Amino acid sequence: VEIVRTIRVGIAGFGTVGQATARILASHQAEIAARCGAVLCVTAICRRSPIAAPAFGVTVHSDWRALVTNPEVDIVLETIGGVTEARAVVETALESGKPVVTANKNLLAAQGEALMKIADRRNVPLGFEAAVAGGVPVIRAIAEGTAADRLRSVHGILNGTANYILTRMEAGGVEFAEALSEAQRLGYAEADPSFDVEGIDARDKLAILARLAFGGKVDAGAIATMGIRELTAVDMVYAAKLDATIRLVGAAEKHANGVALTVRPWLVPRRDLLAKVEGVNNAVILAGERAGVQMFYGPGAGGDPTAIAVLSDLMEIAGDMVTGRLAAKPASGFRETNDLPLCHQPPPVRWYLRLVIDDAPGVLARVAGILGRHEINIDFVLQEPNLNKRRLPFVITVEPVSEPLLLRALVELDRDPALQAPVLPLRMAAASG
Amino acid sequence: VEIVRTIRVGIAGFGTVGQATARILASHQAEIAARCGAVLCVTAICRRSPIAAPAFGVTVHSDWRALVTNPEVDIVLETIGGVTEARAVVETALESGKPVVTANKNLLAAQGEALMKIADRRNVPLGFEAAVAGGVPVIRAIAEGTAADRLRSVHGILNGTANYILTRMEAGGVEFAEALSEAQRLGYAEADPSFDVEGIDARDKLAILARLAFGGKVDAGAIATMGIRELTAVDMVYAAKLDATIRLVGAAEKHANGVALTVRPWLVPRRDLLAKVEGVNNAVILAGERAGVQMFYGPGAGGDPTAIAVLSDLMEIAGDMVTGRLAAKPASGFRETNDLPLCHQPPPVRWYLRLVIDDAPGVLARVAGILGRHEINIDFVLQEPNLNKRRLPFVITVEPVSEPLLLRALVELDRDPALQAPVLPLRMAAASG
Numbered sequence: 097v098e099i100v101r102t103i104r105v106g107i108a109g110f111g112t113v114g115q116a117t118a119r120i121l122a123s124h125q126a127e128i129a130a131r132c133g134a135v136l137c138v139t140a141i142c143r144r145s146p147i148a149a150p151a152f153g154v155t156v157h158s159d160w161r162a163l164v165t166n167p168e169v170d171i172v173l174e175t176i177g178g179v180t181e182a183r184a185v186v187e188t189a190l191e192s193g194k195p196v197v198t199a200n201k202n203l204l205a206a207q208g209e210a211l212m213k214i215a216d217r218r219n220v221p222l223g224f225e226a227a228v229a230g231g232v233p234v235i236r237a238i239a240e241g242t243a244a245d246r247l248r249s250v251h252g253i254l255n256g257t258a259n260y261i262l263t264r265m266e267a268g269g270v271e272f273a274e275a276l277s278e279a280q281r282l283g284y285a286e287a288d289p290s291f292d293v294e295g296i297d298a299r300d301k302l303a304i305l306a307r308l309a310f311g312g313k314v315d316a317g318a319i320a321t322m323g324i325r326e327l328t329a330v331d332m333v334y335a336a337k338l339d340a341t342i343r344l345v346g347a348a349e350k351h352a353n354g355v356a357l358t359v360r361p362w363l364v365p366r367r368d369l370l371a372k373v374e375g376v377n378n379a380v381i382l383a384g385e386r387a388g389v390q391m392f393y394g395p396g397a398g399g400d401p402t403a404i405a406v407l408s409d410l411m412e413i414a415g416d417m418v419t420g421r422l423a424a425k426p427a428s429g430f431r432e433t434n435d436l437p438l439c440h441q442p443p444p445v446r447w448y449l450r451l452v453i454d455d456a457p458g459v460l461a462r463v464a465g466i467l468g469r470h471e472i473n474i475d476f477v478l479q480e481p482n483l484n485k486r487r488l489p490f491v492i493t494v495e496p497v498s499e500p501l502l503l504r505a506l507v508e509l510d511r512d513p514a515l516q517a518p519v520l521p522l523r524m525a526a527a528s529g
Numbered sequence: 530v531e532i533v534r535t536i537r538v539g540i541a542g543f544g545t546v547g548q549a550t551a552r553i554l555a556s557h558q559a560e561i562a563a564r565c566g567a568v569l570c571v572t573a574i575c576r577r578s579p580i581a582a583p584a585f586g587v588t589v590h591s592d593w594r595a596l597v598t599n600p601e602v603d604i605v606l607e608t609i610g611g612v613t614e615a616r617a618v619v620e621t622a623l624e625s626g627k628p629v630v631t632a633n634k635n636l637l638a639a640q641g642e643a644l645m646k647i648a649d650r651r652n653v654p655l656g657f658e659a660a661v662a663g664g665v666p667v668i669r670a671i672a673e674g675t676a677a678d679r680l681r682s683v684h685g686i687l688n689g690t691a692n693y694i695l696t697r698m699e700a701g702g703v704e705f706a707e708a709l710s711e712a713q714r715l716g717y718a719e720a721d722p723s724f725d726v727e728g729i730d731a732r733d734k735l736a737i738l739a740r741l742a743f744g745g746k747v748d749a750g751a752i753a754t755m756g757i758r759e760l761t762a763v764d765m766v767y768a769a770k771l772d773a774t775i776r777l778v779g780a781a782e783k784h785a786n787g788v789a790l791t792v793r794p795w796l797v798p799r800r801d802l803l804a805k806v807e808g809v810n811n812a813v814i815l816a817g818e819r820a821g822v823q824m825f826y827g828p829g830a831g832g833d834p835t836a837i838a839v840l841s842d843l844m845e846i847a848g849d850m851v852t853g854r855l856a857a858k859p860a861s862g863f864r865e866t867n868d869l870p871l872c873h874q875p876p877p878v879r880w881y882l883r884l885v886i887d888d889a890p891g892v893l894a895r896v897a898g899i900l901g902r903h904e905i906n907i908d909f910v911l912q913e914p915n916l917n918k919r920r921l922p923f924v925i926t927v928e929p930v931s932e933p934l935l936l937r938a939l940v941e942l943d944r945d946p947a948l949q950a951p952v953l954p955l956r957m958a959a960a961s962g
Contacts, residue, residue, distance in 0.1 A: 131676050231820040233674030241666030243564050244840030372802050387664040387837040390827035400819035407677030421854035
């Protein structure tokens with residue numbers, strides 16, 4: 097490979113991912129050059145908060161506009177985060193004909209179609225491998241690997257923080273709050289953990305995957321989303337009784353009348369591949385008509401893994417720039433201008449329902465009656481001995497029922513005076529391994 | 530995406546994969562065109578044995594030369610198999626400036642560097658995503674996804690037939706021969722299963738992965754290779770006692786003084802991700818300095834999954850052809866002209882040794898003595914009750930010892946007159962999940 101040119105990277109937002117990218121670019125420069133045919137170097141960074149001058153000699157801008165328009169910057173890496181300012185950075189760079197790489201899933205979920213349209217019109221690439229599943233190349237797997245197939249579903253564990261908390265609750269027998277504090281102490285969860293534990297982060301990543309996999313505009317805000325805040329240690333005990341564990345799963349599933357999109361905690365059999373995904377790891381499972389079931393697994397976050405994904409985009413773009421092959425990437429799903437048809441009554445699945453009741457004669461009969469009126473059949477009832485009868489957690493599993501029909505029944509159940517907390521529903525996964 | 534051109538594919542060797550590719554190209558033509566910007570169609574095929582005229586109107590050549598030189602063929606898909614004739618097909622096509630896609634791991638293992646050199650010199654792409662792990666895009670994952678990283682190891686389950694047999698032996702308690710017959714009845718194993726069950730197929734795939742991951746020429750024939758023929762039902766019983774299962778693993782591991790390459794059955798803890806890989810599935814695990822541990826999982830063979838991988842290459846090449854961006858792919862590992870430095874004394878690992886003895890007083894003491902003289906420490910001895918004392922299978926696990934030192938001790942053990950069969954060594958995996 098002849099090395100014909102230096103490609104200069106400007107990093108907007110110099111946080112964990114930006115710094116890790118700059119570090120690896122510096123330490124692996126020769127290997128990266130040998131592999132992509134271009135010397136990649138960071139020439140400019142910008143960051144609102146003041147920073148010590150970095151060891152390598154780069155221009156430090158205080159304003160992203162100066163960075164994007166800097167003639168010494170060939171590619172812009174956006175790691176500012178958030179939506180509004182990040183959108184301005186990406187848009188301005190693309191409009192001025194500069195390729196962009198971003199790890200920003202919130203931006204892509206909210207503005208993906210608009211940005212892809214600009215990239216298309218200006219014929220410059222917009223790379224976002226790092227936006228889903230950290231360093232695991234799942235965007236490439238969908239956009240290129242299975243490009244010839246018709247996918248049936250894409251689902252998986254998309255948030256490492258939530259998965260860490262669930263793994264800790266299971267292994268340590270601790271409550272949600274304690275596992276969350278531990279995750280915060282270790283730097284796996286932010287001070288405000290809402291995006292991670294309420295499923296918003298997983299929802300945004302699911303929107304990106306669904307677009308790529310099925311083509312069509314997706315309104316991330318409209319995806320039915322439930323997080324893991326309501327889970328308790330006793331759910332892990334009941335899950336273990338069922339030879340299962342609990343995972344927060346984002347799922348896009350194609351049915352006859354559209355794609356069903358949900359983020360929910362699932363009850364996953366121990367022998368299932370997803371049950372083996374522990375700690376801050378992510379896993380994405382693709383099911384294709386021809387390709388069969390594939391799984392992609394690895395660390396879902398962290399500066400270094402995410403930087404490796406960022407660099408895969410930077411190297412591909414730089415390689416194309418030096419050979420004059422630069423063009424918008426065929427991320428076809430994002431080009432669709434029609435809404436992705438959504439399925440509002442997905443096929444029936446089994447459910448685990450955890451109720452907390454003030455136990456008294458007749459309560460179980462009432463609960464069974466409400467479910468029966470909604471034509472939901474109880475599979476079995478599970479109750480641990482020696483629990484407090486005034487706030488008694490027990491579990492009912494029900495035969496397959498479509499999610500919206502179940503939720504309707506839960507609204508009625510939650511009104512029952514014996515209920516001490518809203519019913520917690522977990523979707524029961526069929527073994528996928 | 531503007532569809533500006535039709536790209537014509539010629540298929541040399543019209544077997545399972547060639548036919549599946551043609552079928553999907555016909556049924557998914559519109560979607561494929563929308564995604565890669567080119568209409569892909571099969572215009573010519575060649576096959577030695579006579580075939581019924583295919584439903585779609587294509588030229589049928591009886592000689593591959595006519596197919597490769599056919600001016601109506603823009604890209605050649607090689608699915609002839611074997612090495613000698615396949616090499617001629619690929620070489621002739623590349624020399625005449627036609628891009629080539631192949632699923633032929635034996636060819637790449639034997640002639641990969643030579644063919645990549647021609648592709649490089651002529652500046653035409655040679656795609657081989659389908660050569661390893663069927664439809665799972667693991668070649669892209671190494672060549673692009675983790676391109677910026679330094680990999681520590683690549684290992685995994687690379688042969689679906691062997692994995693099917695192991696899964697059946699475990700689940701059904703059957704001997705190797707019975708599981709093999711069953712695999713043959715189901716079409717998972719060929720009449721002559723040597724390549725699959727003796728580890729040759731896994732070895733060839735490992736050579737391809739090792740080149741990509743570490744860069745440097747690899748002599749596939751020199752890779753220490755052991756298959757699964759010697760495994761017996763009793764090994765599965767002992768594995769279960771150890772809360773483990775047995776998997777045939779190809780591993781390329783980087784150490785201080787070089788890369789260790791081996792294909793061997795491993796004893797894998799049940800909680801390990803590899804233990805969850807059942808039936809004809811494959812899984813490749815990459816460990817990178819920065820990217821961490823990633824796993825790629827899916828069906829390892831079969832016409833349709835392999836065709837999806839073939840099509841991922843065809844679509845990428847066709848897309849580049851219509852936009853005039855055609856160039857040799859940066860499969861840098863294959864460009865190295867130096868031999869990959871090999872590690873001949875890898876770090877110590879634990880081993881499971883299964884012996885079959887004619888039991889008599891003093892035999893165990895002799896065995897222990899031989900191991901002791903080789904400075905190998907016994908961890909524990911496992912013996913099932915009620916077995917035939919004249920051909921008694923029992924297991925010794927030993928503390929970490931480097932593979933060549935172990936093998937030297939086994940040569941001596943095998944000479945002991947009490948031994949009724951060669952000692953079977955299984956490498957004991959540390960939990961990777």
